[in-house]
Amino acid sequence: MTATVSTPAPGTAPGPERTKAKRRSGGGLGRYLIIRALLIIPTIFILVTVVFFLMRSTGDPITAALGGKLPPEQLQARIHEAGYDRPLIVQYFDYLGQILRGDFGTTFTDHQPVTQVLITYGAATLELAFYALIVAFIVGIPLGMVAAYFRDKGQDAVLRVFAIICYATPVFFAGMLLKLVFAVWLDWLPVAGRASTSSEIEMQTLDSKTGIYLIDSIQTGDPAVVGDVLAHAVLPGIALGLLTAGVFLRLVRTNVIGTLSTDYVDAARSRGVRESRLVRKHAYRPALIPIITVIGLQIALLLGGAILTEKTFEWKGLGFQLFHYLSARDFVAVQGLVALLAVIVALTNFIVDVIAALIDPRVRY
Numbered sequence: 155m156t157a158t159v160s161t162p163a164p165g166t167a168p169g170p171e172r173t174k175a176k177r178r179s180g181g182g183l184g185r186y187l188i189i190r191a192l193l194i195i196p197t198i199f200i201l202v203t204v205v206f207f208l209m210r211s212t213g214d215p216i217t218a219a220l221g222g223k224l225p226p227e228q229l230q231a232r233i234h235e236a237g238y239d240r241p242l243i244v245q246y247f248d249y250l251g252q253i254l255r256g257d258f259g260t261t262f263t264d265h266q267p268v269t270q271v272l273i274t275y276g277a278a279t280l281e282l283a284f285y286a287l288i289v290a291f292i293v294g295i296p297l298g299m300v301a302a303y304f305r306d307k308g309q310d311a312v313l314r315v316f317a318i319i320c321y322a323t324p325v326f327f328a329g330m331l332l333k334l335v336f337a338v339w340l341d342w343l344p345v346a347g348r349a350s351t352s353s354e355i356e357m358q359t360l361d362s363k364t365g366i367y368l369i370d371s372i373q374t375g376d377p378a379v380v381g382d383v384l385a386h387a388v389l390p391g392i393a394l395g396l397l398t399a400g401v402f403l404r405l406v407r408t409n410v411i412g413t414l415s416t417d418y419v420d421a422a423r424s425r426g427v428r429e430s431r432l433v434r435k436h437a438y439r440p441a442l443i444p445i446i447t448v449i450g451l452q453i454a455l456l457l458g459g460a461i462l463t464e465k466t467f468e469w470k471g472l473g474f475q476l477f478h479y480l481s482a483r484d485f486v487a488v489q490g491l492v493a494l495l496a497v498i499v500a501l502t503n504f505i506v507d508v509i510a511a512l513i514d515p516r517v518r519y
Contacts, residue, residue: 183511183512186511187507187508187511190504190507190508191504194500194501194504197500198496198497198500201493201496201497201500202249202250202253202493202496203246205489205492205493205496206246206249206489206493207246209485209488209489210242210245212485214233214236214238214239215236215238215262215484215485215486215489216229216232216233216236216238216262217229217233218483218485253493256269257269258490258491258493258494259486259487259489259490260486261479261484261486261487261490262482262484262486262487263478263479263482263484263487268486268487268490268491268494269494271472271475271487271490271491272472272491272494274365275470275471275472275474275475276365276471276472277364277365277366277471278348278365278366278367278464278469278470278471278472278474279457279460279464279471279472279473280366281366281367281368281387281471282387282390282391282394282460282463282464282469282471283394283453283456283457283460285387285390285391285394285395286390286391286394286395286397286398286456286459287395287398287449287452287456288391288395289391289392289394289395289396289398289399290395290396290397290398290399290401290402290452291402293395293396293399293402293403294398294399294400294401294402294403294405294406295402295403295406295442295445297313297316297317297399297403298313298402298403298404298405298406298407298410299406299407299410300313301313301314301403301406301407302406302407302410302411302414303410303430305411310407313403313407314404314407316400316403317399317400317401317403317404318400319400320396320397320399320400320403321397321398321400321401322400323396323397324462325393325394325397325459325462325463325466326462326463326465326466328393328396328397329389329390329393329462329463329466329467330466332389332392332393333345333346333389333466333467336388336389337389343385343386343388343389344385344386344389345467346467346468346469347386347467347468347469348367348383348386348387348469348470349367349371349379349382349383349386350382350386353371353378353379353382353383356374356376356379357370357371357373357374357379360373360374367383367387368380368383368384368387371383389467390463390464390466390467390469393463393466393467394456394459394460394463397455397456397459398452398455398456401448401452401455402445405444405445405448406442406445409443409444414432419432443510446506446509446510447506447507447510449506451503453499453502453503453506454499457472457473457495457498457499460472460473461473461474461476461477464477465477472491472495475487475491476488476491476492479491
């Protein structure tokens, strides 16, 4: 009697190897997150290095800030006291040591630690970025779905042009145009600032101020203060949010069109499901996953746009202060703030990558 030996089907891994493969695939996420965390270190190192040498390419910070305002003897004495007459490479390694200790320098103009400037004005920039992201989601995602639904038709062409205008228009120009129309001509909204003087005075009386005016205004319990804060936020939020809304619109459109061509959507279409329902129910969620992955990149774009937006609307956040330090040629403050923002952007991108990897099972390395 001949014994029958069962052999695995071609292309099918045996039991032990299949178990190992599962373990390897399960550990892919962990390895990916570890690699992404380790990449933060060289990213911050490169950004800090570039900022340092770009700032030093114009000379030492004391000469830049006080040159022509002090006699040459006093100027040289201050340069020597601060150590800016030492070799550049020595200054560079000293600066790296300061950053490792969490010291990003002290401003010349108002003698504040750069970290304190971040704490004082960072809440305003965070609030503005929050408003801008809301505008970007409200405008970019629905219009991207509409563009995909009317693919290659007139509505699609108009929306694609609108997207190009959104992210190609300088944010300061968009801000000035919005101010001219809605604040000057129509007189619907405030011209500038984060809140009116009376609202700011009322919020200053709070015991637990956060620096985020929306939260502080809610704490006052006065609907008029909340309405005033939101009214001041409309134009800056739209000006900065449209910059990102154009990116979201194009991204959602592309991904919805790609999802609509998949097999399971074709199967649903063959069962008589309407095209509008396919867009809303089947193509909507898969198209949002890439949005999460680009939010980290958009944070850097928002922080860059916040400088011009805050200056245009006198929104006193980090961008407004950075512009002030640039005007005063306070290169220590500029260098410290830019380096600190680079660290924030790198950490934000890591967090976004973690979220994307947890949500999208295709992100495995």
